[in-house]
Amino acid sequence: MTTIAADPRLWAPFLPFDEEEAAGATTRRHGLPRSLVAWLLLPALAALVAVGVMYASQTAQATALTYQIASVKSSNAQLQNIQANQAQRLQQLQSAGQVAQSAGHLGLAPPSNWAVVNPPASSASDPLTPVIIALRGG
Numbered sequence: 001m002t003t004i005a006a007d008p009r010l011w012a013p014f015l016p017f018d019e020e021e022a023a024g025a026t027t028r029r030h031g032l033p034r035s036l037v038a039w040l041l042l043p044a045l046a047a048l049v050a051v052g053v054m055y056a057s058q059t060a061q062a063t064a065l066t067y068q069i070a071s072v073k074s075s076n077a078q079l080q081n082i083q084a085n086q087a088q089r090l091q092q093l094q095s096a097g098q099v100a101q102s103a104g105h106l107g108l109a110p111p112s113n114w115a116v117v118n119p120p121a122s123s124a125s126d127p128l129t130p131v132i133i134a135l136r137g138g
Contacts, residue, residue, distance in 0.1 A: 032040075092098060103109075 100110075
């Protein structure tokens, strides 16, 4: 029987089956040197580190702003409470009974007789009438 063997180069690329051939295969491969690959990956690594630092910085800033917002809201609530208390106190002080009591402490009394004062009648047709009355002293 005759055996026909094909040349291995025609059928497939080099496939190492022996350890000696495998060692030769690793040296034969064509690619970038490892140092060049490292230099090419360095900008990507630097970009990742920069993004991480910026993320951490923004997170810290957001946390600080959250605390400031909470502080401002607390101060706002306190000031609104003070304003409500002062408005209530002002209404109490402006009440008629409180004004009469304060006037009595100062020695003031209501007048014994009341008089109604009416302004002088002016004609609606002449706009200079109030000016003339004022110039006359009346």
